[in-house]
Amino acid sequence: MYGTHGTRGTHGPGSGSVALSVVVPVFDEEEVLPLLVARLRPVLDGGGEPYEVLAVDDGSTDATPRLLEELRTAWPELRVVTLRRNSGHQAALTAGLHRARGAHVISIDADLQDPPEVIPDMLALARADGLDVVYGVRGDRTADSPFKRRTAAVYYRLMRRLAGAHVPAHAGDFRLLSRPVVDTLKALPDQQQVYRLLIPWLGYPSGQITYRREERGAGTTKYPVRRMALLALDSVTSFSAVPLRLATAIGAVSLVVCLAFLAWALTVHATGNTVPGWTSLIITMLFFGAVQLFCLGMLGEYVARIHSAVQARPTYCVAHDTDEAQR
Numbered sequence: 001m002y003g004t005h006g007t008r009g010t011h012g013p014g015s016g017s018v019a020l021s022v023v024v025p026v027f028d029e030e031e032v033l034p035l036l037v038a039r040l041r042p043v044l045d046g047g048g049e050p051y052e053v054l055a056v057d058d059g060s061t062d063a064t065p066r067l068l069e070e071l072r073t074a075w076p077e078l079r080v081v082t083l084r085r086n087s088g089h090q091a092a093l094t095a096g097l098h099r100a101r102g103a104h105v106i107s108i109d110a111d112l113q114d115p116p117e118v119i120p121d122m123l124a125l126a127r128a129d130g131l132d133v134v135y136g137v138r139g140d141r142t143a144d145s146p147f148k149r150r151t152a153a154v155y156y157r158l159m160r161r162l163a164g165a166h167v168p169a170h171a172g173d174f175r176l177l178s179r180p181v182v183d184t185l186k187a188l189p190d191q192q193q194v195y196r197l198l199i200p201w202l203g204y205p206s207g208q209i210t211y212r213r214e215e216r217g218a219g220t221t222k223y224p225v226r227r228m229a230l231l232a233l234d235s236v237t238s239f240s241a242v243p244l245r246l247a248t249a250i251g252a253v254s255l256v257v258c259l260a261f262l263a264w265a266l267t268v269h270a271t272g273n274t275v276p277g278w279t280s281l282i283i284t285m286l287f288f289g290a291v292q293l294f295c296l297g298m299l300g301e302y303v304a305r306i307h308s309a310v311q312a313r314p315t316y317c318v319a320h321d322t323d324e325a326q327r
């Protein structure tokens with residue numbers, strides 16, 4: 001991710017711009033790449049508009065880099081961006097989005113789980129309805145493993161609660177973005193960008209295209225459970241301070257409980273039904289436990305504010321200003 005901000009503003013619509021950029025993060029996909037090209041190229045060539053395909057090689061260690069180089073000689077529209085090391089799917093997407101020149105940018109997985117044939121439909125829908133975002137929504141996930149489907153269901157339910165109900169369920173990273181959305185995303189200093197949450201949150205006019213999630217064309221998944229867990233963690237922490245707030249809540253509850261206990265301990269003490277020393281001991285213990293948790297929670301509140309300041313997201317996003325539209 002480092003250094004990507006330096007590219008801001010060096011290109012955009014204007015010199016060398018194309019109608020469509022297709023961003024494909026690629027990590028060790030030697031087996032599926034030829035299959036992808038065989039299906040993607042006819043679709044894009046058939047569109048009859050200038051396009052570019054941005055393959056972001058996310059530090060592949062197999063024959064992928066050589067293969068991409070070979071493919072490029074026969075396919076002038078193919079552009080290869082090579083990352084120095086494996087940085088993860090979302091980071092590879094970021095690299096692609098930051099460098100794409102198209103008036104529309106579509107991100108698609110390399111493994112053919114997202115059918116390239118849907119691309120023209122996305123473009124047509126965006127143009128017909130003047131949409132800035134078109135989500136590819138997986139209508140049928142039977143091709144995914146039961147484990148993947150179950151975890152996905154939990155993930156999307158949680159995310160809709162945290163990031164808002166406008167997050168479309170089962171919309172992954174197969175989507176179309178217009179140039180204004182891409183430029184807005186580029187301007188965000190957010191580090192762990194989780195696009196499937198961030199983009200709905202921006203609130204641009206959007207539509208959906210439902211498609212059937214296919215089996216992986218070839219090769220194996222590059223998303224082991226560890227990476228899935230990381231994505232979930234990034235998703236939660238980038239949209240919610242709830243885990244931090246938990247300490248405050250627990251602290252407040254224990255303070256109340258402590259007060260109740262205090263009253264009870266004093267009553268027991270007054271009636272003399274206790275060992276000497278027990279009352280003062282239990283009160284001190286409860287009191288400090290509650291105070292510590294509460295202070296931790298307070299620290300958490302400040303950390304939460306620092307966290308959101310570092311993310312520096314805009315508090316609003318203007319859709320339209322009548323005065324500017326007149327110019």
Ligand code: UDP
Pocket residue numbers: 024025026027028029058086087088089092108109110111113220221222223
């Ligand atoms: N990918 C990547 N970097 C990674 C892992 C995956 O660029 O570290 C790419 C991968 O090549 C594919 C896409 O991200 O194009 C989605 O990965 P995959 O299909 O393995 O995930 P799954 O569909 O199993 O969730």
Ligand code: MG
Pocket residue numbers: 109111113216221
């Ligand atoms: Mg896949």
